[in-house]
Amino acid sequence: MNGYADTKDSHLKRMRRIEGQVRGITRMIESDKYCIDVLTQVAAVNKALEAVALNLLDEHLKHCVTDAVAEGGQVADQKVAEASAAIARLVKS
Amino acid sequence: MNGYADTKDSHLKRMRRIEGQVRGITRMIESDKYCIDVLTQVAAVNKALEAVALNLLDEHLKHCVTDAVAEGGQVADQKVAEASAAIARLVKS
Amino acid sequence: MNGYADTKDSHLKRMRRIEGQVRGITRMIESDKYCIDVLTQVAAVNKALEAVALNLLDEHLKHCVTDAVAEGGQVADQKVAEASAAIARLVKS
Amino acid sequence: MNGYADTKDSHLKRMRRIEGQVRGITRMIESDKYCIDVLTQVAAVNKALEAVALNLLDEHLKHCVTDAVAEGGQVADQKVAEASAAIARLVKS
16 A cells, blocks of 8 residues: 555654654744744754655655556556656655 | 744744644554655645745844844844855755 | 657757856856846756756656566666665755 | 855856856766766756855845845845845745
8 A cells, every 4th residue: 555564663753753843843933932043943844854755755666666567557657657746746845 | 032023923823734734744654645645745844844934034034134234243244144054954955 | 778768859958958047147147147136047947957857757767767677676676776866866956 | 236246256166167067967968878877967066056046145145135234224125025035936946
């Protein structure tokens, strides 16, 4: 169903840390922290999310796309097109 | 102390929505959702955080940097250098 | 040898336009054009290069990676790892 | 007129190197070089252009925006708004 079964725990651990960082940013704004310090935290969360995304994508290529290509046919083409679209969204985000 | 006093509520509203989106990504991974759907949500959160950051930065320039420059002297130079460093971190994140 | 045989002409056309845009930026700086106007052109070139990169990557997945996966074995794993590394460089650039 | 008078030579040197790199990418495509190697060069050019942009922006804040703010009034507000818009374009590009 998905390509990250082996690394699910590590993804969940990273996501929980990111949840904490995001709540931290909300609290910084609530308590009127200095703009630049808030911006530093936002950049850190973006980098952490990017790392999760690149890992998910790598596993998606390794498992889902590879399996579809091995089967061949239209599903394979569709999986590659879908992966390319996801990559474009990440590069632009 | 900071440059976002006027827009604090709007920032907090955006941050709470982002907190919800991040928890949503964790739940997607917990329930083994499809990789590409998780990636789409990650790209959406990155865009939402980017919007918060660009707003904070605009207000920082409008208030903190402008006030420092109006006073002049070393503090002004320091504020501009600090803003440039924050911009570089955002562009690279 | 590479995955863009079918679209080589279109890539070359885009690259020649980008070469012209980059020379345009050099000339803007030579003739002391306004900073913000130079920055607008730099952002445009970055977007144009990004479009070339996303197209090349899509074709690479469609042809080179797909062919390697169809053959299977170590080369397939290596091609996927190499594509993931290239995606990471693009996302971070 | 612009904020980069002191560093114009260094910007021009960087831009000429970037022109060479971009022509290099065109030649790589002309001679059917491997997709991944082309992508590596595209990422390098993006980073080099980003460095030029961040330097121009820093000098713009240091000189043009600072001078406008010191004079005050509507022009100051306009310069800050213009800088914020340029930063947003860079972050999104």
